[in-house]
Amino acid sequence: MRKLLVRMLSSKFRSYPMRTSHFLLATLKETPADAELVSHQLMLRAGMIRKLASGIYNWLPLGFRVLKNVERIVREEMDKTGAQEFLMPSIQPAELWEETARWEKYGNELLKITDRHEHRFCYGPTHEEVITDLARREIKSYKQLPMTLYQIQTKFRDEIRPRFGVMRGREFLMKDAYSFNLTEESLKEDYQIMYDAYTRIFTRCGLKFRAVAATTGSIGGNISHEFQALAEAGEDVILYSDSGDYAANIEIAEQNGLKEGDKSPDGKGILKTARGIEVGQVFQLGKKYSDAMNATVLDEKGQTVTMFMGCYGVGISRTVAAVIEQHHDEHGIIWPDELAPFQISIIPMAMHKSTRVKLASESLYKQLTEQGFSVLFEDRNERAGTLFSDHDLIGIPHRIIIGERNLDQGKIEYKNRAAKESQLIDNDQVMAFLKESVTIPK
């Protein structure tokens, strides 16, 4: 124990940067044969994910850092609404699902398992039953309402046909929130609060998206909206007004007898279709679960009343894929600053031969990390082309290249991943320049 401590304090553990030579940077030059979508191909090539089984993926360090960034944004925006984070079990007893009749109705998508005592469980695809059970035990009075709880957790839905990598995986990371309300008006207020929070979340993720009226499917309830990231690869079709606010999932639109080319029902503009990736969905559940499971509180008159509920989901792992669908070029991924696994990469040229380059690079690394930037230090003894290609692929937004030639002029090179050309910056201006250019997430 003492030995380990001494080694950690004295060795490279402390002083070395997050460096590519010891980072699990599992990039692939060629596209794996079983990936169809650009996002799936790039996630594999960049070494973000690896498949373990159909629809089930490992998240390697690079991908995990992005996943964590989406999670952080979601958590920040949920906390802003006053929702409380907590955690439910992923394994759920059959009895709860039988109370709502979903043990049968949810179908084969529900992964059912049996323990050694022959007790039946499922791996949770969603958590309405568990939260409602918790709420009926713990929430007693109208004075506690409204109340919203959320968790960020791995879900499992046994899709008939998983596809497109984490876009339609079986196991996936999801944020699910549940609101409890005394009245329908209160529910509608919370619904709007969540709707607004989702708008902020997906905006921060750099997504172009539309919120569309949606059907409620096996979750149930009355009113629902999906947040659709616009992408040709999307599996959903939406109908939207080209100049008004109207937008609906194709199912809803068809139920209302609307089709492409029609006038928008709000009178503004013409309806057009687009494809989308569903990255979030919000539901006004009403009393579907609270009725079935008897989740009640006492109101101010001492009467027993059934609570209204809402539920609100964000597909966190799917959002990562959706962002890539919208942010890439022929060389690889182009991360928005808030999602990038690292904000800045430092690529020293011929560092293994030039002490000057090495010192300048390490010094800059130290300064940048002290300022709170996340920085990846490229220390592999590879040819420049290899390094540049890898960094293009993994999509770190801000790149600093340090070489002898420019050091002689007192300059370093900066290249934005999204830009075609790089630019030279005076050595003593670098910090100011980056502070100006890089968004630092809190």
Next chain:
RNA sequence: CGGAGUGUAGCUCAGUUUGGUAGAGUACUGCGUUCGGGACGCAGGGGUCGAAGGUUCGAAUCCUUUCACUCCGACCA
């Protein structure tokens, strides 16, 4: 679950028709040259050819069964 296809080195693939000692490129290791946009030479390591059974003197190759994975559809959202 219906239809189509694929399983050979970490990755991309040849070899299977017509059975005869397991291959290429790339990646990886060592040495040397080179190195600001995926270099080159030499030397190496890495495979129960998805699995099981059968036919045969001999099976990656032929037969049977089975498993996994991908795509289209239905399903889900």
